[in-house]
Amino acid sequence: MVTVKKTDRPAEDLKKKILEAARELFLKHGYEATSMRKIASAIGISPTAIYLYYMDKSDVMHALHSEGFFLLNSRFAVLAQVESPFERLKAMGRIYMQFAVENADYYRLMFILKEPMEYLDNHCHDEDWDEGEQAFYALINTVEACMQEGYFKDQQPHEAAMLVWSAMHGLVSMHLSGHLEHITHTKNIFPQPDQAMEQTFQSLITLMSKR
Amino acid sequence: MVTVKKTDRPAEDLKKKILEAARELFLKHGYEATSMRKIASAIGISPTAIYLYYMDKSDVMHALHSEGFFLLNSRFAVLAQVESPFERLKAMGRIYMQFAVENADYYRLMFILKEPMEYLDNHCHDEDWDEGEQAFYALINTVEACMQEGYFKDQQPHEAAMLVWSAMHGLVSMHLSGHLEHITHTKNIFPQPDQAMEQTFQSLITLMSKR
DNA sequence: TTGCACACTTTACACCGTTAACCTATGTTT
DNA sequence: AAACATAGGTTAACGGTGTAAAGTGTGCAA
Numbered sequence: 069m070v071t072v073k074k075t076d077r078p079a080e081d082l083k084k085k086i087l088e089a090a091r092e093l094f095l096k097h098g099y100e101a102t103s104m105r106k107i108a109s110a111i112g113i114s115p116t117a118i119y120l121y122y123m124d125k126s127d128v129m130h131a132l133h134s135e136g137f138f139l140l141n142s143r144f145a146v147l148a149q150v151e152s153p154f155e156r157l158k159a160m161g162r163i164y165m166q167f168a169v170e171n172a173d174y175y176r177l178m179f180i181l182k183e184p185m186e187y188l189d190n191h192c193h194d195e196d197w198d199e200g201e202q203a204f205y206a207l208i209n210t211v212e213a214c215m216q217e218g219y220f221k222d223q224q225p226h227e228a229a230m231l232v233w234s235a236m237h238g239l240v241s242m243h244l245s246g247h248l249e250h251i252t253h254t255k256n257i258f259p260q261p262d263q264a265m266e267q268t269f270q271s272l273i274t275l276m277s278k279r
Numbered sequence: 280m281v282t283v284k285k286t287d288r289p290a291e292d293l294k295k296k297i298l299e300a301a302r303e304l305f306l307k308h309g310y311e312a313t314s315m316r317k318i319a320s321a322i323g324i325s326p327t328a329i330y331l332y333y334m335d336k337s338d339v340m341h342a343l344h345s346e347g348f349f350l351l352n353s354r355f356a357v358l359a360q361v362e363s364p365f366e367r368l369k370a371m372g373r374i375y376m377q378f379a380v381e382n383a384d385y386y387r388l389m390f391i392l393k394e395p396m397e398y399l400d401n402h403c404h405d406e407d408w409d410e411g412e413q414a415f416y417a418l419i420n421t422v423e424a425c426m427q428e429g430y431f432k433d434q435q436p437h438e439a440a441m442l443v444w445s446a447m448h449g450l451v452s453m454h455l456s457g458h459l460e461h462i463t464h465t466k467n468i469f470p471q472p473d474q475a476m477e478q479t480f481q482s483l484i485t486l487m488s489k490r
Numbered sequence: 491t492t493g494c495a496c497a498c499t500t501t502a503c504a505c506c507g508t509t510a511a512c513c514t515a516t517g518t519t520t
Numbered sequence: 521a522a523a524c525a526t527a528g529g530t531t532a533a534c535g536g537t538g539t540a541a542a543g544t545g546t547g548c549a550a
Binding site for chain 1: 390445
Binding site: 103104105115116119124125 | 505507510
């Protein structure tokens with residue numbers, strides 16, 4: 069028989085439904101509020117049925133983890149349009165920042181929570197982080213191009229790239245954790261506390277602009 | 280009777296014992312592995328007895344949170360010896376980095392985990408974060424002094440200070456989460472992956488050195 | 491002696507991730 | 521057709537979590 073089987077893989081069908089339910093719960097209520105039991109009841113199956121398709125909770129979350137990197141890289145795609153290296157670097161930072169704010173839970177899963185990282189360590193297939201590494205390579209290349217225009221003098225490309233990433237991650241994660249707002253709101257340090265992240269980002273650009 | 284009562288405040292005595300047990304468990308096994316039941320059994324009381332002295336788990340953890348800030352500020356004390364503003368800034372960064380590495384769990388509790396922050400928001404006594412804000416003021420002052428020597432040109436002190444803190448926090452938290460090592464080890468980007476954090480720190484100093 | 495308040499325990503509830511055992515419908519082999 | 525095997529679930533259970541409510545014993549005051 070050569071006809072396409074309707075129910076070729078009902079299994080994979082349920083796997084998708086599980087992931088969809090997990091994503092919906094995760095994006096609505098965050099990591100910890102997304103339990104195996106809730107995922108299961110959302111699609112009307114028993115909690116243990118999930119274990120037929122995923123090894124454990126961290127495996128489910130890892131699937132979302134990968135989705136996040138795909139999303140981020142999709143956003144980075146527009147950077148190909150930006151010719152000037154330094155402008156590209158700035159745009160990259162802005163996209164990164166926007167992604168983190170608009171997809172806070174994804175960001176936490178990708179860069180802050182340790183569970184997906186532990187999954188990678190335990191099940192040791194590194195190809196899953198390829199999307200992440202790919203983005204980092206793009207950053208290094210952009211930094212390298214900036215150096216040819218006189219930026220980041222006396223620096224190594226990979227070190228400068230890591231520095232930029234660190235600064236952006238630090239800024240963004242302090243915003244997401246509430247520490248940034250806590251500091252900027254309680255005392256009269258920042259004239260416009262609401263724009264603390266934006267202003268700090270500008271400050272980074274100013275610092276990097278020096279040649 | 281004017282004699283000193285032996286059991287003047289057995290209550291506060293037990294409160295201390297609870298905190299000691301919590302600290303020991305926390306520093307040995309981390310936040311999540313420190314449960315109310317384990318704390319209780321460590322000192323031979325029932326789990327619910329803790330609730331006579333602390334509102335909930337986040338309250339207990341908040342006590343350790345405060346300890347962490349006290350510890351960090353103690354380390355910062357030596358900075359008074361450093362006269363040169365820029366040298367002081369560098370030393371501040373190094374101390375911050377060392378503190379994070381040597382007291383990873385404290386650092387997570389202070390700057391990454393959201394539970395202690397939620398406690399502050401819910402129980403709204405801001406004086407607890409004073410130690411944290413104090414440290415940030417010290418950073419602003421140091422940055423301001425650096426500016427008088429020509430550093431951080433075209434920047435606002437509070438913005439530059441926030442930038443420095445963001446960069447340090449980003450660097451340190453990516454180290455603690457394992458992301459930094461993951462990136463630097465898997466591919467041959469960094470010649471000496473083990474010193475990735477140190478080298479990125481140096482890169483920050485190089486960037487800040489420009490006047 | 492009675493009564494009461496304090497300090498703590500016991501019990502209980504509603505969750506959690508995960509394992510092991512069980513069921514049942516479908517399809518295949520004998 | 522009858523027996524069997526397997527896929528694709530289920531139910532029950534274990535050991536854990538934070539926390540609320542009710543119960544208990546002891547010391548002290550009236």
